[in-house]
Structures are given as structure tokens and as C-alpha cells.
Amino acid sequence: MEQVLYSLPDGWEWQELADVVVKTENLNPLKHADQLWTYIDISSVDRDRFAVTDPKEILGKDAPSRAKKHVQLNDVIFATTRPNLKNIALVRDEYSSPVASTGFCVLRANKKVLPAYLFYFVTTDFVQAQIEPYVGGASYPAITDGNLKKAPIPIPSIEEQNRIVEKLDALLTRIDTAIEHLQESVTLADALSKNGLSEIFESLKDRYEVVPLSSVVKINSGIALPKLFKNGFSDGDIPFFKVAQMNNHHENMVKPEITFNETVAKEHKIKLFPKGSTLIPKRGGAILTNKKRMLLEDASYDSNIMGLKADESKISDEYLFAFMRTIDLANFVDASTIPQVNNKHIDQMQIPLASIEEQADVVSRVNLLVKKVETMNSEIQRQLDDLQALKSSILDSAFKGEL
Incomplete structure (x- = not known):
């Protein structure tokens, strides 16, 4: 595939993901039936936070057939099936006997690249665009590990990678905190709406x-x-x-x-x-x-x-x-x-x-409350979209050497 790549600063070079990762191995938990394993499947990864949030502890004898991929601290796991292509995470914790689903490609950094630099890069829209032509299969669209590893990655010096990671950690942590607060506001608004609606109808029960x-x-x-x-x-x-x-x-x-x-x-x-x-x-x-x-x-x-x-x-x-x-x-x-x-x-x-007249009044009050909450949520969603766009812009700048 002909790839259109942007110009890099002096000292940087384009390589393929395959050039900056090492080969990983598969496991078979079924051969260790009574051993406790930590299983990371697609649903274990929060696609908004790019984090492993819900790993499952299972006995080897209970392991699903897809529990095959060995993972370890600082591995990057990248879901290879649509619509899960944004289920990406850096393994930041040491788990007891971790094993991941075959629905992930495991990217284990070699000496050319820092794990966190690799992780941040594969979350970019640039990578999604690069792998899109390879996503095949009408009934089960997916990308192979080999095709994912064909994606180009800009590689600066390890010192520059470290500087970029430190900046991204600082900036994106602040943005993620703001996003979490806004999401909490949505939850609060919905709870207030639910309580307000219930109160309207509860107040009628004393009179009708x-x-x-x-x-x-x-x-x-x-x-x-x-x-x-x-x-x-x-x-x-x-x-x-x-x-x-x-x-x-x-x-x-x-x-x-x-x-x-x-x-x-x-x-x-x-x-x-x-x-x-x-x-x-x-x-x-x-x-x-x-x-x-x-x-x-x-x-x-x-x-x-x-x-x-x-x-x-x-x-x-x-x-x-x-x-x-x-x-x-x-x-x-x-x-x-x-x-x-x-x-x-x-x-x-x-x-x-309620009386027909009171019903009309209730409908007006309910519609007003719903409209207020919808307006609040629309504004919150606009702010969330702006923050996500800012994240994308920061990541884009980082891997062009502009951060």
C-alpha cells in the first residue's frame, strides 16, 4: 500500500511497528488447570481511558479458548477486531499469571522505543487511518497482527521519546481529569432528572x-x-x-x-x-x-x-x-x-x-425538566468533544516533533 507520510524533524526516522517490537508467545492455561490466571479480554479494556480496568481471575480449567496471549508489564495490547479497534491499553500493573485474548495484538517494545511512547502512538488517529485499508472480513472485520505491525511509526532518540512521554503524561492527565469531571456531571444531571420526574408523579399520589x-x-x-x-x-x-x-x-x-x-x-x-x-x-x-x-x-x-x-x-x-x-x-x-x-x-x-387538566400541566412540567437536562447534557457533550479533539491535536503534534 502506498503510504503518504509527513516530514520528520532531523534525527527522526520512519520505521514499521514490526521493527520496534519483539516476538511474543502464546500460552495454554488449560494445561495448568488448577492455576489461577488473570485474564484480560476485550471488555477488560476501557476504550475511553485506554486502560485495563476489569481483568478477570480464572482457573486454567475455566479459561476460554481465546485466552492464549502472554502479556507482561509494559506490553501494549491492541484489539484487532472492529468495532473494538480503539480498545488499546498499556499494561501498567503486574498481574498474577496474566493472559490476554487472541483478539489482541501484543506489542512488546524493543530497545528502539519506550513502551509509553509506543502506547501513545498507537492510540492516534494516524494509526487508525494507516490500518483501515487492512481491515477485512464482512461478517467479522478484523486486522491481522502482521498487518497492524506494518503501520509506520516515527522514531526519535530515546531521550526525545522520554521528553515527549513526560509532556504527554502531564497534558493528557489534566485533560482526562477534566473529562472525568464532565462525565460525572452527566451522571449527576441524569440522576437529578430521574429524581425530579419521580417527585412530580409521587406528588400526585396524595390527591388522585x-x-x-x-x-x-x-x-x-x-x-x-x-x-x-x-x-x-x-x-x-x-x-x-x-x-x-x-x-x-x-x-x-x-x-x-x-x-x-x-x-x-x-x-x-x-x-x-x-x-x-x-x-x-x-x-x-x-x-x-x-x-x-x-x-x-x-x-x-x-x-x-x-x-x-x-x-x-x-x-x-x-x-x-x-x-x-x-x-x-x-x-x-x-x-x-x-x-x-x-x-x-x-x-x-x-x-x-390525575384529572385531564392536571395531566396537561404534568406533561408541561416534565417536558420542561427534560429539555433543561438535554440542554445541559448537550453543552457537556460539546465540551467533551472539544477535549477529545484537543487530545487528538496534542498527540498529532507530539509525533510530528512539534510538542
Whole structure:
């Protein structure tokens, strides 16, 4: 591959990663069945902090087949599968019998490069861009260790590397501290929002009857994906939504991948559900995301979604949606292998039957609170994005000899 590399200061030179690392070895914990091992898998690495945060202690006999790569203090581990290509860490602690997943490439620095210099470099956007052409495989996109090691790295003297590492340690530590504080602010804002919403509805319980949610809504579970839609379909303006389309920051169901028309609906007996319904995930890990979405038009949706339509003689659609904001679905799921929300769980949810006038006031108060928190979080996210951009800029400058 033809690589376009930038000019380096005098005394620096381009080399490949393969030139600055030593060969590492594989292990087989299964041969030491009763020995305690420290296993580092992909999920053990925090991709935002570039750190090993959750290594697991396991007996050799319980080791997964991917537990093969020997690692040691000051090794750099680089996840080689998408979407984990940013799961990178410097092993900063000495673990008892450490072994890493084969999903990592282990980069062990030789005498040409400092481990911390190597670590900082492979976290750069430059490296991601260099390896992108090598990421192959449609069903399991990944890069081989060999192709990763083809990535070019600028090498100055060890003294200059040490100076760069010291500067990066100082600057990036300050930025990471600021990022942690901002992330704590997001957590605090979300907690305040949750408490504020709960208080609004708790205050109603002293003045109004509290009834099972199931008594004031119609429960509409989704349908199996029609065979007609298996390979996609777009013919009309009636949406068909999948649970995956709840995985965004919109409060309404938008951007359907499948659309159909009334003729198709009649011919294939595709059930339509009413606009104004509040949709929630019905089964699987999506429940734990606690997403709720409003249906803005008559539509159909898959069997992993449950819709709740208000009995408008008792409560409004908007009041129902506001109430559902206070519900943590994880508290209601069956503790089975696959989390599920069923009709019985809707029975367990208790809603104050406020007057129609009071419901409108509640909706206004809830929307105002939600809007305030969204504005706060948007500003925090802007600051987080700015700090991440600053980190990238500092790293870029460092490896051009401009720091």
C-alpha cells in the first residue's frame, strides 16, 4: 500500500511497528488447570481511558479458548477486531499469571522505543487511518497482527521519546481529569432528572387514585417480521419499525428502514398499531437500555417491541409517555436468560389517575425538566468533544516533533 507520510524533524526516522517490537508467545492455561490466571479480554479494556480496568481471575480449567496471549508489564495490547479497534491499553500493573485474548495484538517494545511512547502512538488517529485499508472480513472485520505491525511509526532518540512521554503524561492527565469531571456531571444531571420526574408523579399520589397501568392502556405486542420484509422493502409511506431503530437519541420513532402501503398491508395481513402509542423494548438486552419512544403515525413494528396506547377517556398519550419516563424497565424484567417484559409487568406499574387538566400541566412540567437536562447534557457533550479533539491535536503534534 502506498503510504503518504509527513516530514520528520532531523534525527527522526520512519520505521514499521514490526521493527520496534519483539516476538511474543502464546500460552495454554488449560494445561495448568488448577492455576489461577488473570485474564484480560476485550471488555477488560476501557476504550475511553485506554486502560485495563476489569481483568478477570480464572482457573486454567475455566479459561476460554481465546485466552492464549502472554502479556507482561509494559506490553501494549491492541484489539484487532472492529468495532473494538480503539480498545488499546498499556499494561501498567503486574498481574498474577496474566493472559490476554487472541483478539489482541501484543506489542512488546524493543530497545528502539519506550513502551509509553509506543502506547501513545498507537492510540492516534494516524494509526487508525494507516490500518483501515487492512481491515477485512464482512461478517467479522478484523486486522491481522502482521498487518497492524506494518503501520509506520516515527522514531526519535530515546531521550526525545522520554521528553515527549513526560509532556504527554502531564497534558493528557489534566485533560482526562477534566473529562472525568464532565462525565460525572452527566451522571449527576441524569440522576437529578430521574429524581425530579419521580417527585412530580409521587406528588400526585396524595390527591388522585393510583391504578395499575394496564387498566388505562391497551397493550399491543409487535408482530413477527413478515417474510416479504426479510430482505428489506420500500413501497409506500407506512413504516415498519424494528427494535434496533430505538437505538438513537430521538424520542419518537423515525427513519424506518422498511415502508409499505395499504394494499400490501391488506394482502399480507400486516397489523397496524395506532399513532400516539408509547413503545418499549419487549425482550433482549434492549430492555436494559430503558428506551421509550412515541409513535407519531399508524405503523407496524416487530415482536421485540411492545406498544402501550392510552385509553384517552382516562389519560392522554402525552401523560402516558411522561409517566413511562419514570419507569426503569430493568426493575420489571423476568430474571431469565433473555430479559423480557410481559403484560404482567405492565400490571405492576402504578399510575396516578390525575384529572385531564392536571395531566396537561404534568406533561408541561416534565417536558420542561427534560429539555433543561438535554440542554445541559448537550453543552457537556460539546465540551467533551472539544477535549477529545484537543487530545487528538496534542498527540498529532507530539509525533510530528512539534510538542
